[in-house]
Amino acid sequence: xxxxxxxxxxxxxxxxxxxxPIMLAALGELxxxxxxxxxxxxxxxxxxxxxxxxxxxVDTGSVWLGIIAAMIGGTLLSLTFGFLTQYLLSNQVASxxxxxxxxxxxxxxxxxxxxxxxxxxxPKLDIPFISDLPVIGPILFSHDFIVxxxxxxxxxxxxxxxxxxxxxxxRAVGESHxxxxxxxxxxxxxxxxxxxxxxxxAGLGGAxxxxxxxxxxxxxxxAGAGWIALAIVxxxxxxxxxxxxxxxxxxxxxxxxxxxxxxxxxxxxxxLSMAPYLVTIIVLVIMSADSKRAxxxxxxxxxxxxxxxx
Numbered sequence: 001x002x003x004x005x006x007x008x009x010x011x012x013x014x015x016x017x018x019x020x021p022i023m024l025a026a027l028g029e030l031x032x033x034x035x036x037x038x039x040x041x042x043x044x045x046x047x048x049x050x051x052x053x054x055x056x057x058v059d060t061g062s063v064w065l066g067i068i069a070a071m072i073g074g075t076l077l078s079l080t081f082g083f084l085t086q087y088l089l090s091n092q093v094a095s096x097x098x099x100x101x102x103x104x105x106x107x108x109x110x111x112x113x114x115x116x117x118x119x120x121x122x123p124k125l126d127i128p129f130i131s132d133l134p135v136i137g138p139i140l141f142s143h144d145f146i147v148x149x150x151x152x153x154x155x156x157x158x159x160x161x162x163x164x165x166x167x168x169x170x171r172a173v174g175e176s177h178x179x180x181x182x183x184x185x186x187x188x189x190x191x192x193x194x195x196x197x198x199x200x201x202a203g204l205g206g207a208x209x210x211x212x213x214x215x216x217x218x219x220x221x222x223a224g225a226g227w228i229a230l231a232i233v234x235x236x237x238x239x240x241x242x243x244x245x246x247x248x249x250x251x252x253x254x255x256x257x258x259x260x261x262x263x264x265x266x267x268x269x270x271x272l273s274m275a276p277y278l279v280t281i282i283v284l285v286i287m288s289a290d291s292k293r294a295x296x297x298x299x300x301x302x303x304x305x306x307x308x309x310x
Contacts, residue, residue, distance in 0.1 A: 074203020
């Protein structure tokens, strides 16, 4: 077994690619949870966004239209969840789980005729001379545009939550929807906008998987990325900048286990494949050990239904 065959630069590049869909979905879910809503349907929105983006890209020949379609698909699915939980006051946990199952089934149905088809290629940033620089060039200046866009979203979410009036209102709704309602803020409207944003981010993350990371359609290809994104929100203590650290951690574990398989490490493939999910469980157990600290960081109204008459 020759570990020198592992190229650190190539590993870093692939790590950023692997982390991007998880980071996008986690950022969307973080905004949703900051509003006091717990949406466990991230996996369903991601896989539905993946097939929407893939199908539209193949049918139109435009990856940009595919990206837009994926975001719209994720948003529509998330607003279904929003209608059930904010207007019909359905249980958020049950509705989120149902959304995941619905998204998985609907994506499998729509994707039946797209298996084995190659989508249009997605352009990458290529700056003359700069992209060819050793180490820095491949790591920083040779990615596709969605990687850079994910960092823009990260900075935008951080700035919005911490330095804007809209972010303050969102956090107020998440901390105490009754107090926010008493001050005249439209709690349901704020939460629906947050849910729609979360759906768009999840759909974009799904499209990244089917159009860029693994440019093909395979049923269930998100492979639990939505559940990992949910775990990252807890791991990040509901802080946007920590989402990047969490996404890189879990993305790195995924890339590492793939490279170890390629090197022929004498560990059963099944154990290597379950490594990212095992680490997810371990991290959540560690984070949950200090229940007081976890409760301080979590929005106080998370998962609680809002009754306007209360």
